[in-house]
Amino acid sequence: MKKIITFMLAVAIAAAASAQTKKVSILGDSYSTFTGHNPEGYAPFYPNDRNDVTEVEQTWWSLYIKAMGYELEENNSWGGTTICNTGYGRMDSSKSSFTSRVDMLGNPDIIFIFGGTNDAWAGSPVGEYMWEGWTKEDCKNFRPAYACLLDMLQKKYPNAKIYSLLNSELREEINESSREVCKHYGVQLIELYDIEKQNGHPSIKGMQSICDQLIEAIK
Numbered sequence: 254m255k256k257i258i259t260f261m262l263a264v265a266i267a268a269a270a271s272a273q274t275k276k277v278s279i280l281g282d283s284y285s286t287f288t289g290h291n292p293e294g295y296a297p298f299y300p301n302d303r304n305d306v307t308e309v310e311q312t313w314w315s316l317y318i319k320a321m322g323y324e325l326e327e328n329n330s331w332g333g334t335t336i337c338n339t340g341y342g343r344m345d346s347s348k349s350s351f352t353s354r355v356d357m358l359g360n361p362d363i364i365f366i367f368g369g370t371n372d373a374w375a376g377s378p379v380g381e382y383m384w385e386g387w388t389k390e391d392c393k394n395f396r397p398a399y400a401c402l403l404d405m406l407q408k409k410y411p412n413a414k415i416y417s418l419l420n421s422e423l424r425e426e427i428n429e430s431s432r433e434v435c436k437h438y439g440v441q442l443i444e445l446y447d448i449e450k451q452n453g454h455p456s457i458k459g460m461q462s463i464c465d466q467l468i469e470a471i472k
Contacts, residue, residue, distance in 0.1 A: 276326035278361035278413075279314055280351055280406075283332035284420070284454060285367050287312055292357070296332040303452035306460060313455065313463035314365070320468060326359040336368045337398035338389065339377040347389060352398055355405045364410060366402070366417040369395075369431055373423040379430055384437065396430050403438040416471065418463070419444045443470045 279285050283298035287309045291297055300307045309315055318325055331349055333341070340346030347353060351368050358364060371377075372395050380394020385404075392398040406415055417440050419431050428444070435442040445466055449459040 275321075275323045275362040276360065277314070277318055277323050277363045277365065278325075278327040278358035279330055279365045279367065280354060280358060281328070281330035281365070281367040282334045282371055283330070284370065285312070285314055285328060285330035285365075286332050290328055291330050295330070298332045298454055301452060301454070304454055305451060305457050306455070311457050311460055313460045313467070316461060316464035317467050320464065323363070326361045327357065329354050329357045330367075333371055334368070335371045335375060335377055336402060337372055337377050337395045338393045339375070340371070341375040345393075347392070350392070350398065352392055352402050352405065355402065355409055358410065361410060361413050364406060364413050364415045366406075366415065367420075369399075369423060369427050370420045373420075373427040379426050382430075382433065382437075395427065396434065399430065399434045400437065403434060403440055407438065415440050416467075417442050418467075421445045421448045441470070443467060 286295070286297035287299045288297045290309055299312065306312065314325070314328065331354070334349045334351065335346050336351040338345060338347040338350050338352070351366070378394045380391070380396045382400065383391060383397040384400055387397050387401040392401055403415070417431065417435050419428065419442055431442055443466065445463060448462055449456045455463060
């Protein structure tokens with residue numbers, strides 16, 4: 254009888270631990286890429302000769318998932334992509350934008366959005382705030398596209414907790430717009446700071462800093 258009770262207790266503990274393991278998905282750009290860990294055909298940045306991050310275990314998302322005891326569900330990150338449908342040189346980026354990849358995140362408990370950097374660097378138009386009725390043309394602008402993105406994510410993944418990460422050193426229009434849109438949808442915006450970068454991208458030290466700031470911000 255004692256052995257049976259011990260066995261049942263072990264099973265219960267294992268089941269409880271399994272139930273608490275959360276699945277994390279990432280919707281991102283180059284900051285969240287690593288060769289072999291993103292969908293085929295996507296452009297990764299890491300590893301890169303001009304950056305000291307050489308192992309996937311050094312990325313912010315790998316560090317965070319390990320620290321929290323979570324599991325990676327999907328990492329849908331694509332280098333050079335914008336949240337809106339306007340990319341570099343004002344080219345149509347609707348096939349790679351964040352809004353075009355909403356359906357590719359699996360079945361996550363937690364979703365991290367890490368974008369806006371390329372919208373800022375590409376000088377994508379900001380546009381006006383819109384909270385419904387977005388068209389493809391509207392989503393060529395950052396504010397409508399960001400709102401559309403959060404609306405789509407909340408409807409597609411109603412049980413997932415969504416967090417949006419905001420890179421440091423972006424133009425204030427992007428910062429302000431991100432704050433307003435996240436506030437409207439009740440999404441926690443984590444504004445990063447003091448991120449060490451090499452070739453415009455987080456270094457090993459920068460990746461660890463992002464991880465530490467996430468742990469601090471998400472209580």
